[in-house]
Amino acid sequence: MLDTARRYEIPEGIELDFRVAGPVVRACAWAIDLLIRAGLYLVIAIPLSFMGGMGMGVTLIFFFVIEWFYPVLFELRQGATPGKKAMGLEVIHDDGTPIGWSASLIRNLLRTVDFLPFLYATGLIAILLNQDFKRLGDLAAGSLVIYRDKATLRPGLPDVKPLQPPANMTSDEGRTLLAFAERSPRLSSERRIELAEILTGLTGKQGEAAVTELHAYANWLSQGR
Amino acid sequence: MRQQAFEQQHREMWQQLRHLLDELDRPKRKRQLDASAIASLPALYRALCNHYALSRSRHYSPELERELHEMIVRGHRHLYAGRSAQLWRLVIFISRGFPQLFRKQIAYFWVAALLFLVPGLLIGGYCYFQSEMIYSVMDDTQVAQMESMYDPANRKPGRSIERSAETDMMMFGHYISNNIGIGFRTFAGGMLFGVGSVLLLVFNGVFIGAVAGHLTRMGYEETFWSFVSGHGSFELTAIVICGASGLMLGHALIAPGQRTRVDALKWRAADALKLVMGAAAMLLVAAFIEAFWSSSSVATEIKYGVAALLWLLVALYLGMAGRRAHGSG
Numbered sequence: 001m002l003d004t005a006r007r008y009e010i011p012e013g014i015e016l017d018f019r020v021a022g023p024v025v026r027a028c029a030w031a032i033d034l035l036i037r038a039g040l041y042l043v044i045a046i047p048l049s050f051m052g053g054m055g056m057g058v059t060l061i062f063f064f065v066i067e068w069f070y071p072v073l074f075e076l077r078q079g080a081t082p083g084k085k086a087m088g089l090e091v092i093h094d095d096g097t098p099i100g101w102s103a104s105l106i107r108n109l110l111r112t113v114d115f116l117p118f119l120y121a122t123g124l125i126a127i128l129l130n131q132d133f134k135r136l137g138d139l140a141a142g143s144l145v146i147y148r149d150k151a152t153l154r155p156g157l158p159d160v161k162p163l164q165p166p167a168n169m170t171s172d173e174g175r176t177l178l179a180f181a182e183r184s185p186r187l188s189s190e191r192r193i194e195l196a197e198i199l200t201g202l203t204g205k206q207g208e209a210a211v212t213e214l215h216a217y218a219n220w221l222s223q224g225r
Numbered sequence: 226m227r228q229q230a231f232e233q234q235h236r237e238m239w240q241q242l243r244h245l246l247d248e249l250d251r252p253k254r255k256r257q258l259d260a261s262a263i264a265s266l267p268a269l270y271r272a273l274c275n276h277y278a279l280s281r282s283r284h285y286s287p288e289l290e291r292e293l294h295e296m297i298v299r300g301h302r303h304l305y306a307g308r309s310a311q312l313w314r315l316v317i318f319i320s321r322g323f324p325q326l327f328r329k330q331i332a333y334f335w336v337a338a339l340l341f342l343v344p345g346l347l348i349g350g351y352c353y354f355q356s357e358m359i360y361s362v363m364d365d366t367q368v369a370q371m372e373s374m375y376d377p378a379n380r381k382p383g384r385s386i387e388r389s390a391e392t393d394m395m396m397f398g399h400y401i402s403n404n405i406g407i408g409f410r411t412f413a414g415g416m417l418f419g420v421g422s423v424l425l426l427v428f429n430g431v432f433i434g435a436v437a438g439h440l441t442r443m444g445y446e447e448t449f450w451s452f453v454s455g456h457g458s459f460e461l462t463a464i465v466i467c468g469a470s471g472l473m474l475g476h477a478l479i480a481p482g483q484r485t486r487v488d489a490l491k492w493r494a495a496d497a498l499k500l501v502m503g504a505a506a507m508l509l510v511a512a513f514i515e516a517f518w519s520s521s522s523v524a525t526e527i528k529y530g531v532a533a534l535l536w537l538l539v540a541l542y543l544g545m546a547g548r549r550a551h552g553s554g
Binding site: 010012013014016017052053054056057058059060061063064067068079096097098102105106109110111112113136137139140141142149154155157171172174175178179181182221222223224 | 227228229230270271274277278281283284285286287288289291292294295297298301302305306392394395396397398399401402405406409410412413414416417421474487490491494495498499501502
């Protein structure tokens with residue numbers, strides 16, 4: 001079990017797995033956001049600077065909104081700021097539900113304290129002192145920064161004629177066989193053979209034949225004869 | 226049941242749910258969904274949860290499990306999303322929710338008000354009677370700048386000479402970013418066991434008190450008090466409310482009571498945040514008054530009259546708004 005994996009039971013009675021995000025990846029996300037914000041400041045300030053005191057006033061209001069509410073606006077829209085999205089992160093409540101108004105505002109207003117005395121030193125200490133990598137704002141808001149799982153296509157089992165395994169298997173053993181067959185396309189052929197030959201005692205085969213034999217067992221487990 | 230048969234039996238339903246989730250992930254105006262499709266989400270989602278539990282207990286392949294898990298996370302996100310922002314909820318909050326919550330948590334307000342007023346009055350009194358005292362609060366340049374701001378010869382009171390030419394709009398922007406920023410920081414300071422909020426309250430009290438005492442001693446009272454008395458009603462009250470919400474965080478951390486510290490913090494922070502948001506709205510009003518009314522050259526008597534009305538308004542709003550009429554509930 002990975003030490004950053006967290007489980008939450010949802011009302012439907014099953015458990016969801018999340019992986020919480022650590023300080024380094026969050027710092028990267030923050031740096032990307034910093035660049036985006038700097039860009040926004042320029043885009044707003046340059047045209048408005050030609051409009052005298054009026055433009056200056058509007059600029060200050062925009063700056064204020066960006067400084068305090070930039071993360072809130074994005075978190076409510078898509079669950080993450082552009083920087084976090086680029087790093088594959090997402091902010092959620094610690095009960096697994098999407099982040100809401102109240103929690104997002106709390107965690108971002110308290111950012112000031114996490115930043116003290118410089119560059120998120122307080123936040124970093126807080127992150128290192130609790131198991132969920134929460135900075136002070138996250139503690140007060142009850143929020144969590146996690147990795148957003150990417151949607152990937154599931155590879156099918158290798159196309160081999162099913163074959164009943166010579167011995168009865170426990171369900172865990174069967175699952176291991178299935179996992180091996182499903183992961184096979186992502187392994188190098190040497191590694192496949194190396195893994196398959198662990199079971200030479202059972203299959204009586206070596207080399208590529210051992211791999212095919214295990215794939216046949218896996219197919220039998222999955223679909224029967 | 227074998228995995229392959231299980232998959233074949235439910236494949237179509239998973240496809241339907243996946244399609245629905247794909248549509249829901251898109252921005253609202255680009256969605257092509259009718260009401261019945263959206264209404265089918267909970268049933269599909271619960272069925273999927275059931276399939277996921279089955280696939281785990283029957284030890285189907287890890288990849289199948291992962292595929293179902295990923296869809297559940299996406300469905301969970303949509304099904305349990307919080308209510309979106311609606312304008313009328315903001316209106317209800319400003320007109321009823323905020324003053325009601327303020328009265329519920331008024332003890333914190335009084336403590337914060339004492340922390341702000343007592344040092345302010347003490348230092349203000351010192352500065353009024355002793356001309357040197359002001360220099361222990363701020364340095365020479367600050368004193369000179371402040372004196373020039375409220376010099377009766379200044380055409381736009383409350384603004385330094387170099388700023389007097391700038392438009393009211395620019396000052397509006399400045400007051401918003403500066404004052405609401407101070408309010409937010411005063412709240413956030415509560416996270417340091419309340420110490421940050423206490424310090425900011427005391428510091429602001431001392432600074433404002435010193436300026437008031439010093440300028441009154443200088444004989445600038447007309448320009449100064451007529452300038453600050455109007456927007457001060459909203460501004461000072463709101464800053465004290467921000468301090469009070471910071472004290473709530475500090476209280477939760479120092480004395481969590483029956484809860485764990487983190488639980489107490491979460492519980493108080495939700496209420497504290499609402500107070501801060503209400504105070505931010507008050508600071509917005511204050512910035513508007515300060516930029517467009519306080520600096521105008523209306524007769525002093527009218528300004529004092531309006532200021533009295535504004536203080537009365539703040540007191541009535543916080544004290545009365547959202548109360549039920551007698552006998553109705």
